[in-house]
Amino acid sequence: MSRKRLNVDWGQAEGVLDLNPYLKRYESHLIDIGLRNSTVESYVWLVKSYLEYSQTNRPNTSDFVDFGETLHKKNLSRSTINNYSFAIKKYHAMWGEQIEYTFLKRNDEIPYYFDEEDVLRIFYVVHNIKHLDVTDHLLWLP
Numbered sequence: 241m242s243r244k245r246l247n248v249d250w251g252q253a254e255g256v257l258d259l260n261p262y263l264k265r266y267e268s269h270l271i272d273i274g275l276r277n278s279t280v281e282s283y284v285w286l287v288k289s290y291l292e293y294s295q296t297n298r299p300n301t302s303d304f305v306d307f308g309e310t311l312h313k314k315n316l317s318r319s320t321i322n323n324y325s326f327a328i329k330k331y332h333a334m335w336g337e338q339i340e341y342t343f344l345k346r347n348d349e350i351p352y353y354f355d356e357e358d359v360l361r362i363f364y365v366v367h368n369i370k371h372l373d374v375t376d377h378l379l380w381l382p
């Protein structure tokens with residue numbers, strides 16, 4: 241029986257970027273620096289979308305700026321954009337590169353809370369009150 245050689249090209253297909261090896265390396269890097277599993281999963285997912293956008297495993301600063309602009313155009317929340325920035329910064333740090341970005345501060349809006357009167361009205365309509373001293377304060381409400 242004669243042996244036949246297989247003519248197989250084990251290299252990457254032309255024009256197709258396989259991001260999996262780089263994402264695995266990034267995942268290992270994040271685990272090595274001690275991030276929680278949920279953070280690792282989130283950062284890998286965020287960086288995957290960044291690498292897919294830039295179409296390279298080694299994006300540069302202009303790619304980061306362009307990607308940030310697309311995030312702003314999508315009207316994403318400030319915390320979401322910050323999370324992307326944190327993940328991308330750690331990806332570049334893995335390669336020994338430093339990338340600068342502006343941290344987006346949260347809005348200084350005061351969130352809506354119930355005032356004292358609203359809380360008392362809630363207790364007034366609840367019939368299964370465990371603490372009787374609260375009901376003493378409810379007697380003046382209609």
